Amino acid sequence: MLVTENLVKQYGDITAVDDVSFSASAGQVFGLLGPNGAGKSTTINCISGLLSPTSGQVAVAGHDVVRDGKAARKSLGVVPQEDNLDHELSVYENLLIYGRYFDLPYAECRRRADELLEFVQLTEKSDSQVEPLSGGMKRRLDLAMSLIHRPQVLFLDEPTTGLDPMSRLAVWNEVRSLNRQGMTIFLTTQYLEEADELANRVAIIDHGRIMAEGTPAQTVEMRVWTFVYFAFFILLYFISPGAKTKPLPERVTH
Numbered sequence: 114m115l116v117t118e119n120l121v122k123q124y125g126d127i128t129a130v131d132d133v134s135f136s137a138s139a140g141q142v143f144g145l146l147g148p149n150g151a152g153k154s155t156t157i158n159c160i161s162g163l164l165s166p167t168s169g170q171v172a173v174a175g176h177d178v179v180r181d182g183k184a185a186r187k188s189l190g191v192v193p194q195e196d197n198l199d200h201e202l203s204v205y206e207n208l209l210i211y212g213r214y215f216d217l218p219y220a221e222c223r224r225r226a227d228e229l230l231e232f233v234q235l236t237e238k239s240d241s242q243v244e245p246l247s248g249g250m251k252r253r254l255d256l257a258m259s260l261i262h263r264p265q266v267l268f269l270d271e272p273t274t275g276l277d278p279m280s281r282l283a284v285w286n287e288v289r290s291l292n293r294q295g296m297t298i299f300l301t302t303q304y305l306e307e308a309d310e311l312a313n314r315v316a317i318i319d320h321g322r323i324m325a326e327g328t329p330a331q332t333v334e335m336r337v338w339t340f341v342y343f344a345f346f347i348l349l350y351f352i353s354p355g356a357k358t359k360p361l362p363e364r365v366t367h
Protein backbone atom coordinates (compact mmCIF):
# COMPACT_ATOMS: atom_id res chain seq x y z
CA MET A 114 0.00 0.00 0.00
CA LEU A 115 2.95 2.29 0.74
CA VAL A 116 6.43 1.65 -0.63
CA THR A 117 9.49 3.86 -0.16
CA GLU A 118 12.78 2.90 -1.81
CA ASN A 119 16.13 4.63 -1.25
CA LEU A 120 14.47 7.96 -0.50
CA VAL A 121 16.91 10.88 -0.24
CA LYS A 122 16.07 14.54 0.43
CA GLN A 123 18.79 17.16 0.54
CA TYR A 124 18.55 20.82 1.46
CA GLY A 125 21.82 22.18 0.08
CA ASP A 126 24.53 20.49 2.16
CA ILE A 127 22.04 19.02 4.64
CA THR A 128 20.87 15.47 3.98
CA ALA A 129 17.57 15.45 5.87
CA VAL A 130 16.56 11.97 4.62
CA ASP A 131 19.36 9.57 3.81
CA ASP A 132 18.55 6.44 1.79
CA VAL A 133 15.34 5.51 3.57
CA SER A 134 13.42 2.38 2.52
CA PHE A 135 10.37 0.77 4.11
CA SER A 136 6.92 -0.46 3.21
CA ALA A 137 3.52 -0.63 4.89
CA SER A 138 0.87 -3.13 3.88
CA ALA A 139 -2.87 -2.44 3.64
CA GLY A 140 -4.54 -2.00 7.00
CA GLN A 141 -1.28 -1.42 8.86
CA VAL A 142 -0.46 1.47 11.21
CA PHE A 143 3.18 2.30 10.50
CA GLY A 144 4.93 4.57 13.01
CA LEU A 145 8.07 6.58 12.23
CA LEU A 146 9.65 7.37 15.59
CA GLY A 147 12.48 9.83 16.16
CA PRO A 148 13.71 12.91 18.04
CA ASN A 149 13.48 16.55 16.85
CA GLY A 150 15.34 17.11 13.59
CA ALA A 151 15.60 13.36 12.83
CA GLY A 152 13.96 13.73 9.41
CA LYS A 153 10.39 12.64 10.20
CA SER A 154 8.55 15.61 8.65
CA THR A 155 10.77 15.60 5.58
CA THR A 156 10.10 11.88 5.09
CA ILE A 157 6.32 12.17 5.49
CA ASN A 158 6.22 15.26 3.26
CA CYS A 159 8.12 13.40 0.52
CA ILE A 160 5.93 10.31 0.67
CA SER A 161 2.69 12.29 0.81
CA GLY A 162 3.73 14.41 -2.19
CA LEU A 163 4.15 17.73 -0.35
CA LEU A 164 7.89 17.77 -1.12
CA SER A 165 9.83 16.48 -4.13
CA PRO A 166 12.48 13.94 -3.16
CA THR A 167 16.06 14.47 -4.33
CA SER A 168 16.13 10.80 -5.36
CA GLY A 169 14.40 7.50 -4.66
CA GLN A 170 10.92 6.13 -5.32
CA VAL A 171 7.68 6.46 -3.40
CA ALA A 172 4.40 4.76 -4.29
CA VAL A 173 1.05 5.07 -2.50
CA ALA A 174 -1.80 2.68 -3.39
CA GLY A 175 0.13 1.69 -6.52
CA HIS A 176 0.66 5.29 -7.75
CA ASP A 177 4.13 6.78 -8.06
CA VAL A 178 3.93 9.96 -5.97
CA VAL A 179 6.28 11.93 -8.26
CA ARG A 180 5.23 10.70 -11.73
CA ASP A 181 1.54 10.12 -10.99
CA GLY A 182 1.01 12.80 -8.32
CA LYS A 183 -2.66 13.53 -9.07
CA ALA A 184 -3.80 9.92 -8.68
CA ALA A 185 -1.60 9.46 -5.61
CA ARG A 186 -3.08 12.58 -3.94
CA LYS A 187 -6.63 11.23 -4.44
CA SER A 188 -5.74 8.08 -2.53
CA LEU A 189 -4.09 9.79 0.42
CA GLY A 190 -5.02 12.22 3.18
CA VAL A 191 -2.51 14.36 5.09
CA VAL A 192 -2.65 15.95 8.53
CA PRO A 193 0.44 18.17 8.58
CA GLN A 194 2.24 19.32 11.74
CA GLU A 195 1.15 22.94 11.24
CA ASP A 196 -2.60 23.38 10.84
CA ASN A 197 -3.97 23.48 7.33
CA LEU A 198 -7.07 25.54 8.21
CA ASP A 199 -8.44 28.77 6.79
CA HIS A 200 -8.84 30.91 9.90
CA GLU A 201 -11.21 33.33 8.09
CA LEU A 202 -13.81 30.58 7.62
CA SER A 203 -16.04 28.60 9.96
CA VAL A 204 -15.42 24.97 10.87
CA TYR A 205 -18.11 23.78 8.43
CA GLU A 206 -16.92 26.04 5.61
CA ASN A 207 -13.38 24.69 5.96
CA LEU A 208 -14.70 21.18 5.38
CA LEU A 209 -16.89 22.17 2.42
CA ILE A 210 -14.11 24.09 0.66
CA TYR A 211 -11.68 21.20 1.14
CA GLY A 212 -14.23 18.73 -0.24
CA ARG A 213 -14.79 20.93 -3.32
CA TYR A 214 -11.03 20.88 -3.90
CA PHE A 215 -11.46 17.14 -4.59
CA ASP A 216 -14.37 17.88 -6.98
CA LEU A 217 -16.97 16.33 -4.70
CA PRO A 218 -20.55 17.42 -5.53
CA TYR A 219 -21.85 20.04 -3.08
CA ALA A 220 -24.58 17.79 -1.57
CA GLU A 221 -22.03 14.99 -1.04
CA CYS A 222 -19.62 17.47 0.61
CA ARG A 223 -22.34 18.51 3.06
CA ARG A 224 -23.23 14.90 3.87
CA ARG A 225 -19.61 13.93 4.49
CA ALA A 226 -18.93 17.13 6.46
CA ASP A 227 -21.82 16.31 8.83
CA GLU A 228 -20.59 12.74 9.26
CA LEU A 229 -16.99 13.80 9.87
CA LEU A 230 -17.90 16.53 12.36
CA GLU A 231 -19.74 13.90 14.34
CA PHE A 232 -16.77 11.53 14.08
CA VAL A 233 -14.33 14.13 15.49
CA GLN A 234 -16.93 15.38 18.00
CA LEU A 235 -17.09 18.91 16.61
CA THR A 236 -20.74 19.05 15.53
CA GLU A 237 -21.48 21.72 18.13
CA LYS A 238 -18.63 23.85 16.77
CA SER A 239 -19.85 23.62 13.18
CA ASP A 240 -20.64 27.37 12.87
CA SER A 241 -17.75 28.54 15.03
CA GLN A 242 -14.82 30.40 13.52
CA VAL A 243 -11.54 28.43 13.56
CA GLU A 244 -9.54 30.96 15.57
CA PRO A 245 -11.11 30.38 19.03
CA LEU A 246 -10.86 26.56 18.79
CA SER A 247 -8.43 24.83 21.16
CA GLY A 248 -5.29 23.18 19.76
CA GLY A 249 -6.90 19.74 20.14
CA MET A 250 -10.04 20.84 18.27
CA LYS A 251 -8.00 22.35 15.44
CA ARG A 252 -6.05 19.08 15.14
CA ARG A 253 -9.31 17.11 15.00
CA LEU A 254 -10.74 19.46 12.36
CA ASP A 255 -7.55 18.96 10.33
CA LEU A 256 -8.11 15.20 10.69
CA ALA A 257 -11.73 15.55 9.50
CA MET A 258 -10.60 17.55 6.46
CA SER A 259 -7.97 14.98 5.53
CA LEU A 260 -10.75 12.35 5.41
CA ILE A 261 -13.33 14.18 3.29
CA HIS A 262 -12.35 12.43 0.03
CA ARG A 263 -12.19 9.01 1.78
CA PRO A 264 -8.50 8.30 1.24
CA GLN A 265 -7.03 4.80 1.40
CA VAL A 266 -3.89 5.94 3.25
CA LEU A 267 -3.74 8.59 5.97
CA PHE A 268 -0.55 10.47 6.87
CA LEU A 269 -0.32 12.07 10.30
CA ASP A 270 2.71 14.21 11.14
CA GLU A 271 3.14 14.20 14.93
CA PRO A 272 -0.63 14.14 15.51
CA THR A 273 -0.49 14.72 19.27
CA THR A 274 2.57 16.95 19.79
CA GLY A 275 1.55 19.85 22.04
CA LEU A 276 -1.83 18.37 22.98
CA ASP A 277 -3.06 17.82 26.55
CA PRO A 278 -3.59 14.20 27.70
CA MET A 279 -7.37 14.23 27.06
CA SER A 280 -7.00 15.59 23.51
CA ARG A 281 -4.19 13.10 22.88
CA LEU A 282 -6.49 10.26 23.94
CA ALA A 283 -9.27 11.55 21.65
CA VAL A 284 -6.88 11.57 18.65
CA TRP A 285 -5.61 8.08 19.54
CA ASN A 286 -9.20 6.78 19.64
CA GLU A 287 -9.97 8.33 16.26
CA VAL A 288 -6.82 6.80 14.73
CA ARG A 289 -7.73 3.38 16.14
CA SER A 290 -11.28 3.67 14.86
CA LEU A 291 -10.12 4.61 11.33
CA ASN A 292 -7.71 1.70 11.32
CA ARG A 293 -10.47 -0.69 12.44
CA GLN A 294 -12.45 0.49 9.38
CA GLY A 295 -9.50 -0.69 7.24
CA MET A 296 -7.55 2.52 6.67
CA THR A 297 -3.77 2.27 6.29
CA ILE A 298 -2.10 4.86 8.52
CA PHE A 299 1.42 6.29 8.48
CA LEU A 300 2.28 8.50 11.44
CA THR A 301 5.37 10.20 12.78
CA THR A 302 5.92 10.69 16.48
CA GLN A 303 8.52 11.65 19.07
CA TYR A 304 6.77 9.52 21.70
CA LEU A 305 7.69 5.88 22.19
CA GLU A 306 4.41 5.29 24.06
CA GLU A 307 2.41 6.67 21.09
CA ALA A 308 4.17 4.34 18.65
CA ASP A 309 3.61 1.51 21.10
CA GLU A 310 -0.10 2.34 21.53
CA LEU A 311 -1.01 2.86 17.88
CA ALA A 312 1.46 1.23 15.51
CA ASN A 313 1.82 -2.40 14.57
CA ARG A 314 5.10 -1.66 12.76
CA VAL A 315 7.69 0.93 13.76
CA ALA A 316 10.85 2.37 12.21
CA ILE A 317 13.26 4.47 14.26
CA ILE A 318 14.85 7.36 12.37
CA ASP A 319 17.81 9.50 13.44
CA HIS A 320 19.99 11.87 11.38
CA GLY A 321 17.85 10.96 8.36
CA ARG A 322 18.64 7.23 8.55
CA ILE A 323 16.53 4.27 9.65
CA MET A 324 18.22 2.79 12.73
CA ALA A 325 15.80 -0.07 13.42
CA GLU A 326 12.52 -1.46 12.12
CA GLY A 327 10.10 -4.04 13.44
CA THR A 328 7.13 -4.40 15.74
CA PRO A 329 7.07 -1.86 18.61
CA ALA A 330 8.24 -4.60 21.01
CA GLN A 331 11.12 -5.59 18.71
CA THR A 332 12.35 -2.00 18.26
CA VAL A 333 12.32 -1.36 22.01
CA GLU A 334 14.21 -4.65 22.46
CA MET A 335 16.76 -3.57 19.80
CA ARG A 336 17.30 -0.25 21.57
CA VAL A 337 17.79 -2.01 24.92
CA TRP A 338 20.29 -4.48 23.41
CA THR A 339 22.20 -1.66 21.67
CA PHE A 340 22.43 0.11 25.02
CA VAL A 341 23.61 -3.06 26.81
CA TYR A 342 26.17 -3.72 24.04
CA PHE A 343 27.74 -0.26 24.31
CA ALA A 344 27.53 -0.23 28.11
CA PHE A 345 29.46 -3.55 28.14
CA PHE A 346 32.35 -2.13 26.08
CA ILE A 347 32.48 1.08 28.11
CA LEU A 348 32.63 -1.02 31.30
CA LEU A 349 35.33 -3.26 29.78
CA TYR A 350 37.40 -0.18 28.96
CA PHE A 351 37.27 1.10 32.53
CA ILE A 352 38.04 -2.22 34.23
CA SER A 353 40.85 -3.33 31.88
CA PRO A 354 44.28 -2.73 33.53
CA GLY A 355 45.76 -1.07 30.40
CA ALA A 356 43.06 1.56 30.44
CA LYS A 357 43.87 2.76 33.94
CA THR A 358 45.44 6.17 34.05
CA LYS A 359 49.20 5.87 34.29
CA PRO A 360 50.79 7.92 37.08
CA LEU A 361 52.44 11.07 35.89
CA PRO A 362 56.24 10.91 35.80
CA GLU A 363 57.76 12.59 38.78
CA ARG A 364 58.60 16.18 38.17
CA VAL A 365 62.27 16.57 37.35
CA THR A 366 63.77 18.91 39.86
CA HIS A 367 67.13 20.52 39.53
Ligand code: ATP
Binds near residue numbers: 152
Ligand atom coordinates in the same frame (compact mmCIF):
# COMPACT_ATOMS: atom_id res chain seq x y z
P1 ATP B 1 10.70 17.84 14.32
O1 ATP B 1 10.22 16.76 15.23
O2 ATP B 1 11.40 18.94 15.06
O3 ATP B 1 9.66 18.34 13.38
P2 ATP B 1 11.80 16.17 12.22
O4 ATP B 1 12.24 14.83 12.68
O5 ATP B 1 10.46 16.27 11.59
O6 ATP B 1 11.89 17.21 13.44
P3 ATP B 1 12.77 17.50 9.87
O7 ATP B 1 11.89 18.69 10.05
O8 ATP B 1 12.41 16.55 8.80
O9 ATP B 1 12.92 16.71 11.24
O10 ATP B 1 14.25 18.04 9.64
C1 ATP B 1 15.34 17.16 9.34
C2 ATP B 1 16.58 18.00 9.09
O11 ATP B 1 16.39 18.77 7.89
C3 ATP B 1 16.91 18.99 10.19
O12 ATP B 1 18.31 19.06 10.30
C4 ATP B 1 16.33 20.28 9.69
O13 ATP B 1 17.04 21.38 10.21
C5 ATP B 1 16.56 20.15 8.18
N1 ATP B 1 15.54 20.88 7.40
C6 ATP B 1 14.21 20.66 7.41
N2 ATP B 1 13.59 21.50 6.56
C7 ATP B 1 14.56 22.26 6.00
C8 ATP B 1 14.56 23.32 5.02
N3 ATP B 1 13.45 23.74 4.44
N4 ATP B 1 15.76 23.87 4.70
C9 ATP B 1 16.91 23.44 5.26
N5 ATP B 1 16.98 22.44 6.17
C10 ATP B 1 15.82 21.86 6.55
